[in-house]
């Protein structure tokens with residue numbers, strides 16, 4: 100096996116490589132040698148020459164230095180991708196992926212999961228999980244040490260997830276570790292100091308290691324009713340005698356400190372490496388002046404260029420890792436369980452909806468749904484195959500996923516997570532273009548197009564559940580925001596369906612993410628909120644993107660009002676404030692009798708990504 | 722619905738977060754204005770009779786033919802759940818005797834109303850306030866109330882009229898906002914202070930950067946302090 104790795108490096112002319120970064124190449128050898136998973140065929144996975152060359156060339160600019168570790172990781176990724184397609188997934192799934200009918204995410208790291216959550220309460224009790232069967236570290240006795248453990252644990256977990264790691268209820272679960280009792284709010288400078296350490300520890304590696312993909316911190320703007328009676332765990336994971344409900348004031352103050360420090364950026368690592376901030380907003384937060392203060396400050400930060408996401412939780416249940424892993428049925432029970440809130444999503448497969456539509460003549464909705472059926476069956480078959488692999492690599496204390504699924508003998512007790520409890524995702528891209536092909540109208544152009552879109556989503560939602568249930572998998576429908584998958588779909592479709600694509604995309608040649616309106620469509624904010632909101636209702640996760648700079652002169656108060664409208668009158672799940680990311684219509688006026696709309700808002704594409712751990716918001720790791 | 726006799730509508734902004742802070746509002750632009758401000762952001766709305774023409778690119782209002790009131794009211798009505806109110810701007814909306822009819826219809830949709838005026842029609846303003854047809858009035862001031870005003874407005878202005886409008890609003894219990902257009906090529910620091918004294922006691926004063934220079938070629942001024950003139954929403958009320 101060692102020789103195999105050496106030969107790969109030699110062929111790639113990589114002269115120096117750091118030991119920990121050999122892991123992906125070793126994984127490749129293990130998989131290829133049949134030590135991971137249960138390969139059905141023993142054949143070398145062939146990596147196309149251009150893929151190897153691409154892996155070894157710097158992507159930023161020609162001639163730039165490519166760190167050997169990055170080269171090795173990319174190369175390992177290419178080998179694993181080829182191997183996974185040849186050996187792990189059924190042939191028809193691999194073919195569909197290669198042809199661009201669907202996109203299996205995370206192929207470069209087949210033994211990793213899609214998204215994970217880090218439970219702070221579990222960390223308080225158990226300490227950092229020990230990788231590869233090593234014993235975990237002890238629970239920390241003070242906040243500063245605990246934050247260091249948060250950093251270590253999130254780095255460890257990021258190695259196991261291709262998409263992201265979410266930390267649910269970060270402010271609420273950290274609050275009991277602050278000095279004093281629940282009613283004492285520490286002075287703002289002290290809180291900012293702790294917030295700084297939290298952000299610093301949760302930041303990803305700027306050098307772009309395997310753990311470069313970020314961590315998302317969920318900050319609750321209120322204490323949800325289901326969490327209020329849960330006992331608060333303090334230092335060492337011991338009960339403080341108070342409940343989480345008693346921590347409301349401290350939790351809110353800590354959230355405000357995190358937002359303020361993140362907005363100032365002072366002394367923090369580069370912006371791109373900082374954790375994402377997701378503010379979870381419920382009904383109570385909108386009516387509470389103190390919570391509104393947090394929201395106002397967060398929106399002010401967004402106006403000044405800080406990326407902020409708001410998760411709109413209308414049923415009072417904070418989804419664990421809300422932006423990655425919502426599960427409406429299971430979250431209620433899970434969130435009240437001690438040490439719970441650490442679900443995971445094992446894999447995402449994204450469907451190319453425009454392709455499915457282009458294969459049918461305009462107007463043939465039934466034909467399109469039949470195409471979708473076929474794609475969903477393939478996606479769920481891919482999930483079944485990945486589950487078999489994961490079950491193998493998760494097994495035993497020495498298994499690759501042992502820290503997640505196997506409790507070490509020393510720690511005792513039940514395993515931290517159960518492979519069977521994970522969810523599986525079927526993502527969609529380009530619903531707008533699919534409907535445009537079928538109906539001749541895009542979402543911003545007609546209410547009828549939105550109705551058809553909602554019908555398609557409702558059908559797909561049922562279909563993925565049914566197909567998943569047949570394999571005993573909990574499968575959900577999500578809006579995929581992977582720029583890479585979108586770009587790949589569009590490129591491949593250009594070859595086979597150029598005319599249809601040009602018609603459906605009005606010559607733009609790229610697809611909108613998930614079930615969103617086209618970013619450059621002449622539609623104002625309200626129209627977007629209302630129409631996308633109707634589609635979000637059929638999806639587990641979906642993001643509404645809002646570029647505050649596209650609303651000239653708007654204040655945080657104005658954005659707060661828009662947030663309230665979105666919460667009360669639409670089904671929008673999440674609003675992502677992304678300065679410069681796009682321009683959901685600004686001034687849109689009606690011309691006299693033509694009722695034509697004019698808008699501006701050219702939007703930069705969907706954030707193409709290089710798959711080396713860079714994130715494009717909700718994008719996949721592959 | 723009786724649509725005869727409504728004021729001429731030259732543009733509609735279906736939603737705005739900035740025309741009435743703290744509210745999501747549609748903005749209805751009425752055709753016609755009695756001033757000729759050199760920096761007018763919507764010159765196509767100034768003529769009493771709307772002319773055909775191309776988009777001016779100044780911020781979304783489409784010039785040209787009038788918009789049928791029915792279409793505008795339909796659009797506003799269909800979005801009423803998402804809207805808090807409607808801002809009626811111009812042009813100068815108080816030029817139109819039928820403005821109260823429009824406001825009444827908008828009120829019947831369950832929406833709040835705001836009128837943006839240049840303050841030159843105090844009698845019409847008084848009638849609106851007395852009839853309780855507006856929830857808020859925004860009055861735009863372009864210069865201190867002296868000879869400079871006619872320069873800023875591009876025409877002779879009845880300063881007494883503007884003064885009466887200011888007093889009306891200051892004495893009215895309803896919501897109001899004074900918007901001061903700050904053009905550093907026209908106004909000195911002293912001018913701004915004089916304006917501040919004019920609206921002393923106002924509930925809210927918003928500084929609004931001029932859309933275009935009033936007097937091209939004149940150098941900008943430094944008003945001192947750190948704020949400059951760039952940002953909207955800087956409160957002069959206490960000044």
Ligand code: SF4
Pocket residue numbers: 754755756757758760761762763764766767811812813839874
């Ligand atoms: S008052 Fe307003 S509409 Fe009239 S000319 Fe001046 S800026 Fe233009």
